[in-house]
Amino acid sequence: MHIVIMGCGRVGAALAQTLEQQGHTVAVIDQDPTAFRRLGSGFGGRRVTGVGFDQDTLREAGIEDAGAFAAVSSGDNSNIIAARVAREMFGIENVAARIYDPRRAEVYQRLGIPTVATVRWTADQMLRRLLPSGAEPLWRDPSGGVQLAEVHTSPAWIGHKVSKLQDETGVRVAFLTRLGEAMLPTSQTVLQEGDLVHVMMRTDEIEKVEAAFAEGPEEGGH
Numbered sequence: 001m002h003i004v005i006m007g008c009g010r011v012g013a014a015l016a017q018t019l020e021q022q023g024h025t026v027a028v029i030d031q032d033p034t035a036f037r038r039l040g041s042g043f044g045g046r047r048v049t050g051v052g053f054d055q056d057t058l059r060e061a062g063i064e065d066a067g068a069f070a071a072v073s074s075g076d077n078s079n080i081i082a083a084r085v086a087r088e089m090f091g092i093e094n095v096a097a098r099i100y101d102p103r104r105a106e107v108y109q110r111l112g113i114p115t116v117a118t119v120r121w122t123a124d125q126m127l128r129r130l131l132p133s134g135a136e137p138l139w140r141d142p143s144g145g146v147q148l149a150e151v152h153t154s155p156a157w158i159g160h161k162v163s164k165l166q167d168e169t170g171v172r173v174a175f176l177t178r179l180g181e182a183m184l185p186t187s188q189t190v191l192q193e194g195d196l197v198h199v200m201m202r203t204d205e206i207e208k209v210e211a212a213f214a215e216g217p218e219e220g221g222h
Contacts, residue, residue, distance in 0.1 A: 003130060004029065004061045006052030006082050007073030011098065013038035015070060019130075020045055027061035030073075053082035055089060068094035068130040076100050083113045096129040105179055114194045116180065145203055148174055153197045156216025163187035169212040171199040 001024050005012050008030035016026045016039060026045035029052045030036065036047040050057030052073060063069065069086035071079035076099050083097040096114045099105045105115040114129045139148040157165060162173050162185040175182050176189070177196040183189075191197070201209050 001025075001067035002027070002062050002065050003068045003070070004058065004063050004066045004086070006030075006069075006071045006079070007098075008032075008035040008038055008047075009072065009074060010038065012070070012072045015072065016045060017043065025062075027066075029057060029061050051078075053078060053085045055085065058082075058085065058090065063090050063092065066090075066092055068092065070095070070130055071097040073098075074100075076104060080108050080111070080113060080115075084111065087113065094130050109179055109194050112193060140203065146200060147203050147206075148198060148200055149206070150196055150198050151209060151213045153191070153195070153213050154216040155193070157191050157213070158193050160191055160217055161187065162189045162191065164217060165191065165197070165213075168218055169199075169209055170205070171201045171209055174198045174200050 003019050003024050004027045005016050006029045008016075008028050012028060012030070016028050020026050020043065026043075027048055028036065028039065028045060029048045029050060031049065031051060033047075033049045039045075039047070046061060048057060048061045050060070052058070052071060063086060066086075069083065069092045071082040071086075073079055073082075079097040079099065083095045086092040087095050096116060097108065099108060099115045108115045116129070141147070151171075153165075162176075165171075166173055173185055175198050176185050176191075177183075177198070178192065178194070197213070199209070
């Protein structure tokens, strides 16, 4: 996959290097050409000098062929504008914006842009938003028979209750991460856009669970 990153600070540089090591092609945008030094001489991706929400700059970075876009510059407004341009003008589905002010994060989340508040930022969280797929194991019991994992959830589940998700997939939802905060759901909790779903399941049922989460609820299901 080709991935475009706006911002070549410590976070952007680390993200670019990690993604390239995973085999993806990467383009990094920054207004300051000296910022690209953080990438190191071994970085093989594109370095694009410019403003990350400028459409021509984004095209130069290969946005039209990209599968994901990350806005991790030092400015909240620039990050959210760039993320919206990537989503709305270029149709990039997997976008994420880093936000310094957690109070703003909820507002931006309602615009359909997954946000990562810097206070709780981890590279893993950002990677999971850019490359959502399958299950990411978080813990296994000593016997290996049961595990806690974050499972990528199809947008088709948005608006459905956690109880429906559990009934149809056979898992136990341990907790959700919503707007950067962990929460314990009840049977009446409704899944919202941007929720990360963490479940307990049998290790030998991972593939079945991944498929059920990816497909969405059954038609006419309860």
